[in-house]
Amino acid sequence: MATGRILGAVLAGGRSSRFGSDKALALMPDGRTLIDHAMAGLAPHVAQVVICGRAGGLPDRPAPDMGPLGGLNAALHHALAHGFDGVLTTGCDMPLYPADLPVALIGEGAAILKDQQLLGWWPATLAPDLDAHLAEANNRSIHGWLDRIGARVVEMPGLVLPNINRSADLANLSS
Numbered sequence: 001m002a003t004g005r006i007l008g009a010v011l012a013g014g015r016s017s018r019f020g021s022d023k024a025l026a027l028m029p030d031g032r033t034l035i036d037h038a039m040a041g042l043a044p045h046v047a048q049v050v051i052c053g054r055a056g057g058l059p060d061r062p063a064p065d066m067g068p069l070g071g072l073n074a075a076l077h078h079a080l081a082h083g084f085d086g087v088l089t090t091g092c093d094m095p096l097y098p099a100d101l102p103v104a105l106i107g108e109g110a111a112i113l114k115d116q117q118l119l120g121w122w123p124a125t126l127a128p129d130l131d132a133h134l135a136e137a138n139n140r141s142i143h144g145w146l147d148r149i150g151a152r153v154v155e156m157p158g159l160v161l162p163n164i165n166r167s168a169d170l171a172n173l174s175s
């Protein structure tokens with residue numbers, strides 16, 4: 001699938017409560033922010049990178065504070081409205097994006113990397129399904145959404161990816 005028809009989305013809302021401050025702006029050992037790393041990881045694989053769920057980016061849909069699915073829904077609607085086939089997602093707390101992941105994920109239906117549900121591929125046509133899912137009470141869980149759409153799970157054995165939830169996770173990267 002051509003890069004020109006793929007949107008990249010960095011899910012970047014939430015409370016960073018375990019980290020203790022806005023983790024998107026936390027500095028990596030090279031002096032760049034986590035969110036800069038997340039954007040740079042997606043950029044070679046997509047035509048445009050959007051940020052979902054923070055000031056200056058796309059507002060979550062249908063409302064803020066619904067968790068990462070609100071950010072994904074904003075990205076899916078942007079994709080649908082602007083002629084993208086689908087969306088590759090990552091989190092602002094995931095500084096590494098595997099270069100061979102898009103080829104493994106992109107296909108007919110949605111797909112995620114095993115144990116990393118925010119590293120996914122989501123066809124734009126899923127937007128109405130996610131609207132419906134989020135309109136149902138207590139349906140913010142990603143597992144429920146993955147079950148609903150029958151997402152494929154891709155395995156990349158031996159791949160270990162940092163996920164920054166606490167300040168110690170960042171400190172471990174430098175050591």
Ligand SMILES: Nc1nc2c(ncn2[C@@H]2O[C@H](COP(=O)(O)OP(=O)(O)OP(=O)(O)O)[C@@H](O)[C@H]2O)c(=O)[nH]1
Pocket residue numbers: 011012013014015016017018019052053054060064065066067068069070071072090091092093094118165
């Ligand atoms: N757009 C959007 N992204 C979110 C939202 N909640 C979490 N995220 C993103 O999803 C990823 C995983 O978030 P978590 O670490 O589970 O949650 P968090 O609220 O950021 O952090 P904690 O408060 O420590 O749980 C991160 O990249 C977050 O920025 C949300 O409501 N909207």
